[in-house]
Amino acid sequence: MHMQLLKNDRVVMYDRTDFGPSTLPLASGKCHNDPTNTAVQVDCTAHSVEYDVLSNKFRALTVQSNVWCSSGGVMPDGKLVQTGGFSEGELRVRVFSPCESCDWHETPNGLAAKRWYATNHVLPDGRQIVVGGREQFNYEFVPKNIAADTFKLHFLSETNERGVENNLYPFVFLNVDGNLFIFANNRAILLDYVNNKVVKTYPKIPGGEPRSYPSTGSAVLLPLKNLTAATIQAEVLVCGGAPKGSFVQALQGKFVKALNTCARISITDPKPKWVLETMPLARVMGDMVLLPNGKVLVINGARSGSAGWDLGRDPVLNPVLYMPDNEIESRFKILNPTKIPRMYHSTAVLLRDGRVLVGGSNPHAYYNFTGVLYPTELSLEAFYPGYLDAKFNNLRPTIVAPKLLVLGNDKVMASGKSTYEIEVMTPGSGNLAPAGFYLLFVVHQDIPSQGIWVHLK
Numbered sequence: 387m388h389m390q391l392l393k394n395d396r397v398v399m400y401d402r403t404d405f406g407p408s409t410l411p412l413a414s415g416k417c418h419n420d421p422t423n424t425a426v427q428v429d430c431t432a433h434s435v436e437y438d439v440l441s442n443k444f445r446a447l448t449v450q451s452n453v454w455c456s457s458g459g460v461m462p463d464g465k466l467v468q469t470g471g472f473s474e475g476e477l478r479v480r481v482f483s484p485c486e487s488c489d490w491h492e493t494p495n496g497l498a499a500k501r502w503y504a505t506n507h508v509l510p511d512g513r514q515i516v517v518g519g520r521e522q523f524n525y526e527f528v529p530k531n532i533a534a535d536t537f538k539l540h541f542l543s544e545t546n547e548r549g550v551e552n553n554l555y556p557f558v559f560l561n562v563d564g565n566l567f568i569f570a571n572n573r574a575i576l577l578d579y580v581n582n583k584v585v586k587t588y589p590k591i592p593g594g595e596p597r598s599y600p601s602t603g604s605a606v607l608l609p610l611k612n613l614t615a616a617t618i619q620a621e622v623l624v625c626g627g628a629p630k631g632s633f634v635q636a637l638q639g640k641f642v643k644a645l646n647t648c649a650r651i652s653i654t655d656p657k658p659k660w661v662l663e664t665m666p667l668a669r670v671m672g673d674m675v676l677l678p679n680g681k682v683l684v685i686n687g688a689r690s691g692s693a694g695w696d697l698g699r700d701p702v703l704n705p706v707l708y709m710p711d712n713e714i715e716s717r718f719k720i721l722n723p724t725k726i727p728r729m730y731h732s733t734a735v736l737l738r739d740g741r742v743l744v745g746g747s748n749p750h751a752y753y754n755f756t757g758v759l760y761p762t763e764l765s766l767e768a769f770y771p772g773y774l775d776a777k778f779n780n781l782r783p784t785i786v787a788p789k790l791l792v793l794g795n796d797k798v799m800a801s802g803k804s805t806y807e808i809e810v811m812t813p814g815s816g817n818l819a820p821a822g823f824y825l826l827f828v829v830h831q832d833i834p835s836q837g838i839w840v841h842l843k
Contacts, residue, residue, distance in 0.1 A: 387746060388453065389735045392484040393464045393823040393839050397735060397743060398447070400434035402454035402472065405752050407431040416448045420474060425752075434490065437766075439737055447482070449490050451475035457555070459506040459514055462821040462843075469516055469528060470501025477501075479528055498526045498536050503554035503599055510564065510816030515579055517568060518542050518556050525579065537582045545571035547596070550633050554599035559607040559653075562618045564817040567653050569605065569624065571596045576653065591649045591660050595629050600693040603627035603645065604674040606682055608710050613813055617654070623708070624649045625684055626669040628692050636697035641690040644670035648708070666718050669702050673734040675742055677771055678827035678834035682708040683742060685769065686728035693730055695751050701727035701760070705769065724767060727760050734769070738825055738837040742769040773833050783828040783835040812842060 387401045403418060406425040410432040417430040432446035434453070452475035458468035468480040479496025482488060497516070504519035513532065517525045523542040527533050545553040553570035561567050565585055566577045572594050576586035597603035603626040610618060625648040632642040646668035649660045665684070672687035685705040688698035703723035710717065724744075732746040747763035755761045773782075789808050797809040808828070813819040825837035 387731045387733070387748070388456070388458070388468075389733045389743065389745060390458070390460065390466055391735050391737065391743075392460070392466060393841075394484045395439050395738055396484065397437040397439060397737075398434065398466055398482055399437060399745070400447075400449055400453045400468070401731075401748075403429065403433045403449065403452045403475075404454070404473070408433060410435065410444070410446050412446050412448055418448070418450055420451075422473060439739075439743070447489055449480065450492050451478045451480070451494075453480070455503050457501065457504045457506045457516065457519075459508050460822060461508065461514070462512050464823050464841075467506070467514055467528060469497060469506060469514075470504055470519060472502060496528065496530075498530070498534060499524060505556050505558045507558045507560060507566065508820050508822065509560070509579075510820045512821060515558070515566065517558055517566075518554065518570070520551070520554060537579075539568075539577070539582075541568065541575050541577075541584065542570060545573065545598075547571070550600070552596035552598055552601050552630075552633075555602070556598060557605040557622070557624065559605075559620075559622060560817060560820070561653055562610070562620050562815075562817055563654075564815075567607075567620075567622060569622070570598050574622075574651075574653075588651065588653070588658055589660060591624070592662055593647075595627060595645055597624050597627035597645075597649075600633045600697075601628035601630075602671045602693040604672050604684070606674045606676055608650075608682075609676070609680045610813075610818060613811060613818060618818070619652055620654045621650060621652050621710075623674075623682065623710070625665060625674060625708075626672045626687065628670045632670075633692040633694060633697065636692045636694065641697075641699040642692075643690050644668040644688065661714070663714060663717060665706060666720050667702055667704060667706060669706075671698060671730055671732070672702070673732065675734050675736050677736065677742075677773075678740060678825075678837065679773060679829050679832050680710065682710065683734070683769070683771065684708060685734050685742070685744060686732040686747075688729055695730070696749050696759075698729045698749060698760075701729055703727070707772075721772075724769075726763060726765060726767065728763070729760050732763075736825070737768075738839070740771065740774055740827075740834055740836065742771065743767075744769055778833045781831050781833045783830045783833070785826075785828055785835050785838050788838055788840065 408431040434447040434449040454472040456471035466482040501519040524536040557569040574588040608621040627645040675683040689700035691698040707719040730749040745766040827834040
């Protein structure tokens, strides 16, 4: 259901705890005790794991509350903070530190409000903001060292469709001015979260079709460029989703074709407008991953239906590459297909070596491996973007030693045969890149090196 890459090249994964025992036992004496669990009250199996990418091995982790449709993010010190969930998990704050023997630590009442289908984003001051969730038209911060309350956000109630919602898991991005771009349903605002004030209201996406859960699309903040310019442009891309009414019709057995459009907007423009682009494949419940060369991978999902139990149909097996710098009519490229449907509860994450780890798909209440249209999927796949093809090996740069990151103009100096010393500019503001651990790549003629971890402080 969720995956997060950490600074030690390990991926933490977690799934809901009330579907019954898994096949991975916890260490002796570590059990999850929950008398309200309808599947099993005492569970001594893992519902979270740490995957070591380099050794291809797993380690069982102990999550003590239900993380179903929770949210989270990585803090500046590299710790994974994970919030909310279902039932006894809805007020929890969980912290995982990237170390050899670390496990989840949970604070039972770490949140001020129940959070289910919320969104987290790290802030320049080191906190995370937690936005929305089911029946929560507000936001709050973790940790609660500055503000311990919730703050009303009427935009979330305005975008809520009664009985359907279509505004859960809002898309949240930090703008270059320090305010937050928040998208829900079919439109967005710019929020001054410090003063709890909406400073800009963006227009609706043309056509007005929803892009948020359960009409689930996906979104990315496109790469920022010209970081030394007086004004820096920031663009958001929102792709896919499902037409209005798709969720209700899917409940009735009619599966409406998903949206085949992306909408792109420059959120820093004085008079911003959405520009629609047509994808080669319609997609709902897709995932979008920024690649090291600045292109966007669109992967997973379905061609029709909606998010929700058994409400998706026609899996999209082909990923699509989006090339943001191309002319508008030539930005999409269909890539080679997988053989595994990745529907509801699938995910994808970029690895340091440039591959994309893909996993999940459980469209059912409980685990169903036989006798269903799309069985519960326990496998992982590695998607290899085209830049990993062996024919590009002669172009592929190698970082032989971590270089100093300095403020100033980028410099490239020869230091030997086919060896160069590079000084690169780090963002001059936490609004552009909040403190934390980042993957740094060197890209030569669209071919990236393996990444290295750098810590911006």
